[in-house]
Amino acid sequence: MFEEIKTSNDGELVINVGPQHPATHGVLHLLITLNGETITKLEPNLGYIHRSIEKMCESLSYRQFIYSTSRMDYLSSHMNNHACAMIVEKGLQVEIPERAEVIRVLISELTRLASHQLWWGAMAMDLGALSPFFYSFREREVITDIMEETCGARLTMNYIVPGGLMADIHPNFVKRVKDFIIQFNSKIDEYDQLVTGNIIFQNRMKNVGYLSPEDAISYGTTGPVARGSGVSCDIRKLYPYSAYNKVKFEEILETGGDSFARYLVRIKEMKQSISIIEQLIDNIPEGDFQAKTKAVLKLPKGEFYQRVETARGELGVYLVSEGGTTPYRIKFRSPGFSNLSALNHMVKGHKIGDLVAIMGTLDLVIPDIDR
Amino acid sequence: MFSFQNMTQEIHSWLSSLMSETFVMLVEMTIVGILAIALFAFLGLVLVYMERKVAAVIQLRKGPNRVGPFGIFQTSADTLKLVLKEGFMPDNVDKFLYKLAPFVVMITAMLILAPIPFAKGVQIWDINIGVFYLTAISSISVIGILMAGWASNNKYSLLGAMRSGAQIVSYELSAGMAVLSIVVLTGSLNLGDIIASQEDGWWIFKGHIPAWIAFIIYIIAVTAETNRAPFDMAEAESELTGGFHTEYAGMRFALFFLAEYINIFIVCAIGAILFFGGWMPFHIGSWTAFNHVMDFIPSFMWFFGKTFFLIFLIMWFRWTFPRLRVDQLLNLEWKYLLPISIFNLLLMTLVAIKGWHF
Numbered sequence: 004m005f006e007e008i009k010t011s012n013d014g015e016l017v018i019n020v021g022p023q024h025p026a027t028h029g030v031l032h033l034l035i036t037l038n039g040e041t042i043t044k045l046e047p048n049l050g051y052i053h054r055s056i057e058k059m060c061e062s063l064s065y066r067q068f069i070y071s072t073s074r075m076d077y078l079s080s081h082m083n084n085h086a087c088a089m090i091v092e093k094g095l096q097v098e099i100p101e102r103a104e105v106i107r108v109l110i111s112e113l114t115r116l117a118s119h120q121l122w123w124g125a126m127a128m129d130l131g132a133l134s135p136f137f138y139s140f141r142e143r144e145v146i147t148d149i150m151e152e153t154c155g156a157r158l159t160m161n162y163i164v165p166g167g168l169m170a171d172i173h174p175n176f177v178k179r180v181k182d183f184i185i186q187f188n189s190k191i192d193e194y195d196q197l198v199t200g201n202i203i204f205q206n207r208m209k210n211v212g213y214l215s216p217e218d219a220i221s222y223g224t225t226g227p228v229a230r231g232s233g234v235s236c237d238i239r240k241l242y243p244y245s246a247y248n249k250v251k252f253e254e255i256l257e258t259g260g261d262s263f264a265r266y267l268v269r270i271k272e273m274k275q276s277i278s279i280i281e282q283l284i285d286n287i288p289e290g291d292f293q294a295k296t297k298a299v300l301k302l303p304k305g306e307f308y309q310r311v312e313t314a315r316g317e318l319g320v321y322l323v324s325e326g327g328t329t330p331y332r333i334k335f336r337s338p339g340f341s342n343l344s345a346l347n348h349m350v351k352g353h354k355i356g357d358l359v360a361i362m363g364t365l366d367l368v369i370p371d372i373d374r
Numbered sequence: 375m376f377s378f379q380n381m382t383q384e385i386h387s388w389l390s391s392l393m394s395e396t397f398v399m400l401v402e403m404t405i406v407g408i409l410a411i412a413l414f415a416f417l418g419l420v421l422v423y424m425e426r427k428v429a430a431v432i433q434l435r436k437g438p439n440r441v442g443p444f445g446i447f448q449t450s451a452d453t454l455k456l457v458l459k460e461g462f463m464p465d466n467v468d469k470f471l472y473k474l475a476p477f478v479v480m481i482t483a484m485l486i487l488a489p490i491p492f493a494k495g496v497q498i499w500d501i502n503i504g505v506f507y508l509t510a511i512s513s514i515s516v517i518g519i520l521m522a523g524w525a526s527n528n529k530y531s532l533l534g535a536m537r538s539g540a541q542i543v544s545y546e547l548s549a550g551m552a553v554l555s556i557v558v559l560t561g562s563l564n565l566g567d568i569i570a571s572q573e574d575g576w577w578i579f580k581g582h583i584p585a586w587i588a589f590i591i592y593i594i595a596v597t598a599e600t601n602r603a604p605f606d607m608a609e610a611e612s613e614l615t616g617g618f619h620t621e622y623a624g625m626r627f628a629l630f631f632l633a634e635y636i637n638i639f640i641v642c643a644i645g646a647i648l649f650f651g652g653w654m655p656f657h658i659g660s661w662t663a664f665n666h667v668m669d670f671i672p673s674f675m676w677f678f679g680k681t682f683f684l685i686f687l688i689m690w691f692r693w694t695f696p697r698l699r700v701d702q703l704l705n706l707e708w709k710y711l712l713p714i715s716i717f718n719l720l721l722m723t724l725v726a727i728k729g730w731h732f
Contacts, residue, residue: 018529026612040533040700129612131603131697137433197694203604204696355533355613356699 015043022051026129026359029369033346033358040354045347053373060333065091065165065300068330073159075337076371078118079313081110081154084163086320089244090309091165094302094324101246101288103167108246109283110154110162112276113180116187117146118314118366119269119276126266126363127198130207135198142190145183149176165300167293180284184277191274199270208263212349212361215260222348223341226316227272228365231265233258238312250282265364301328315339315366339371379495406498414484414636419449421635424682425689432693459624464527467621471525476622476629478518483636485511489565490643493653493674497566504565505557508644509550512599515637516542519601519608519618522630526621534617537700538608542599544707549595549641551715552588555722556581556648559731565647572651574659580731584722589649591715596641597688598703600634604695605703612697642684646677653677 016037022030030051036044056075060068069087073080085107092099120143124136147157153173154162162169198204214224219232229236237254239247255271257264302324310319316338323332342365350358389398423438423446430437438445463472489504491497501507516539523535557563559581560571571577578585598605609617619630646652653673657665698706725731 016529025615040537127696131606131610131612132695133429134433134693137435141434198696201696203698206702207696207699354699354701356610356697359613 014038020358026362027369028125028367031343031367031369031372035350035355035358037355042350042353042355042358045350045358047343047346049373051373052370054370056374057333057335060330062329064328065302065330068333069163069165070159070161072335073161074370075335075374076313076315076318076339076368077158078121078368079114079315079318080159081107081114081162082311082313083318084161085111085245086309086311086318088163088165089311090307090320090322091300091302093309094305094307094322095165095296095300097166097294097296099167099294100291102290103292103294104246105249105283105287106168106172106292107163108250109180109280109287110150110160111245112279113146113149114160115314116273116276116280117143117150119273120146122269122314122363122366123194123198126360126366127204129359129363130204132198132204135194138190138193138197142183142187145179145186149179149183152176152179164293166296167291171292172287177284177287180280184281184284187277194270199266205263207356207360208261208266208364209259210261211353211357212262212364213260214345214349218345218348219260222345224316224345225338225341226312226314227255227265227268228316228342228345230255231257231268231364232260236317238310238317242310244309244311246283250279252279262360262364269366299328301326302330310336313338315368315371316342335374337371337374339365339367339369343367343372382495410484410487410498414487415632417639418632418635419453421639421685422449422452422631424685425635428686428689429693432690453628456625456628461626462623464621466527468525468527471521472621473626475518475522475525476626476633478521479515479633480629480636482511482515482518483633483640486640487636490640491565491569491647491652492677493672496674500566501564503563505553505563505568508640509546509553512637512640513542513546515633522622523618526618528621530614530616531618531620534608534610534614534620537610538601538618540700541601541605541607541703544704545595545598545605545711548591548707548711548715549599551712551719552592552595553644553648555584555588555715555719558719558722558726559585561726565652569647569652569654572654572657574657576649576651576654576656578649581722582725582731584718584725585649587714587718588722589645591711591718592645592649593684593687594711595707596645597691598707600637600641600688602634602638602688603692604697606692606697607700607703610697638685638688639681642688643677643681645684646680650680651676652680 018035018037020033020035021027022032027033032048032051034046034048035042054074056071059071063071069084072083072087075083120139124139127135150160151157153176154160154169214228214232216232216234219229219234225236233256235241235254235256238244240254252275255268255275257268304324304326307322307324308319310317317336318338319336321334321336322330325331346362346365349361353361386398386402389401426448427437438448441447441451463469486508488499489497489501489507519538520535523531523538556568556577559577560568562568562571572580578589601608609619614620619627622630653676655665655668655671655673655676657668
């Protein structure tokens with residue numbers, strides 16, 4: 004744990020940011036030491052929303068434990084489910100129908116879009132511009148509506164089951180996604196006009212929160228945070244899973260390493276996600292949406308590991324099976340936790356205002372960090 | 375033409391026929407005081423409602439639309455709620471300063487209303503140093519904010535108050551310079567004279583480029599002075615939760631809130647008076663017929679129209695721009711705005727001496 008809090012004699016001020024604070028987007032508690040307005044030290048204090056999901060999973064069957072993972076990183080709940088389903092399928096060695104794989108990727112990319120849009124609005128809100136939040140929710144609302152129609156839920160979808168999907172896509176799905184692509188493509192420039200090109204915004208983001216590629220690797224950051232520092236780490240590209248080897252897309256790399264680079268990575272990733280959706284939406288193969296699996300699943304004795312690229316970075320699932328109907332041990336390597344660990348390094352010497360901006364570019368989801 | 379002067383003279387002569395001069399003065403001062411407080415409260419309600427509607431339009435929302443037609447009673451209902459709320463005070467605050475601070479801020483805002491001419495002949499106090507009075511009184515409000523930040527015994531409040539202190543003190547300089555450049559043109563500190571000098575055209579049109587520069591600097595500086603986004607360092611809700619008013623609740627908070635909106639109204643009114651001729655209708659030099667037609671629009675409509683246009687401008691800033699960082703804010707003032715405004719003042723002096731303005 005951290006050292007005893009004391010007000011030192013050299014004029015340093017210790018401030019609690021959170022757990023109830025508008026900038027932390029959840030119950031994150033940061034203990035910052037200030038010299039004037041300059042941050043000299045930052046210590047994250049976790050555990051306010053710990054639900055021991057890993058322990059709970061040990062008493063749930065292989066069909067059940069997937070649902071609790073929706074509650075980890077609730078903005079990429081579909082990707083979390085995807086990782087867990089894949090690890091079970093890996094253990095059972097089931098072949099997934101082509102149709103299910105394509106739909107999984109489609110929904111994954113829609114989820115990533117929704118997540119990045121929420122981030123974009125919240126990030127601008129952290130910087131004091133309140134309007135972009137409403138603009139991003141205008142498009143995000145359409146995605147959640149599509150999800151609701153097909154998956155039955157708007158946030159924690161639970162659409163994936165081991166062996167395929169819970170249900171087939173709604174008949175409207177293809178048409179609505181196509182409409183959404185048209186709408187989104189006409190609105191994405193508005194995002195740039197409103198925020199990206201703004202001189203105040205650029206001054207707040209450029210040369211702030213620098214993370215060198217070496218530090219990005221040594222802190223274990225993944226996802227847009229590492230890619231903003233020029234570290235290639237896109238699991239979709241490096242270790243293609245599901246239908247990702249069938250689509251053409253670029254891994255976005257920015258070499259800036261500052262907040263603005265991380266911002267640009269996410270903005271460009273949105274365009275890549277749209278491109279992936281465009282490639283797949285007309286080519287959903289016919290067939291079953293589910294492979295035949297037994298009612299009670301039993302994984303063979305052994306250890307399994309599976310990783311996916313969520314909206315925040317690499318999610319790894321490590322599962323130990325003793326051959327029973329429940330996992331013996333499960334460990335999630337969540338992207339948010341590693342990304343948060345780099346925060347202290349990034350904010351040192353910056354102002355409080357920058358702390359909020361840097362935290363915004365990390366795109367933290369607290370239940371993902373705490374689990 | 376319709377004039378408020380006739381009305382006030384009627385009332386004055388009627389009262390004089392009833393009682394002695396001393397009582398007439400007392401009664402008149404009471405009436406004016408009540409009217410000023412009523413205007414103060416009414417402006418607060420209207421501006422909060424307007425801010426919410428402007429924000430709603432910019433943010434693709436509808437805004438308040440439940441209480442009354444188009445939600446016009448929403449702010450009254452909110453005020454009622456705030457009045458009924460418990461006057462909660464945290465432990466370990468400096469009780470005297472904590473209670474005093476909202477009143478300092480509010481009374482300052484009310485005092486500035488005095489020399490502002492709302493319409494032709496409607497002015498509470500016609501003093502010959504009007505502009506000087508405005509700049510002097512408006513700097514008092516920072517003391518109230520510093521008091522609130524210090525007395526709250528909260529680190530966020532203290533940081534917010536210190537930011538606010540640095541910010542208001544710096545931006546007053548360039549706002550003052552911008553105001554001075556119009557004073558240089560007019561040659562008078564009296565607000566009535568400044569308005570009268572714009573009878574053949576507003577200064578923004580008559581004063582060439584220096585007047586435009588002065589106006590732009592003025593708008594930027596007063597946005598900062600009233601602690602509005604993108605310069606809302608003192609509150610900065612995503613950084614300091616609420617800044618100097620974090621620990622205030624109920625009516626005490628409402629007084630801060632009200633004072634903020636009244637301050638916006640005042641700075642916009644001053645901007646309208648200096649650059650857009652206050653209640654002076656839109657006149658063009660020697661076009662007598664055109665000017666005569668313009669005179670038919672009542673003077674208070676001209677004044678409030680211009681003021682609310684400027685208020686809308688400031689609200690538009692708030693809902694569009696992200697916030698600056700505190701060091702960038704001070705850089706902007708000391709490295710850019712202040713040198714430009716000093717140079718602009720010199721240029722304006724040259725224009726005034728050479729008579730290059732219209």
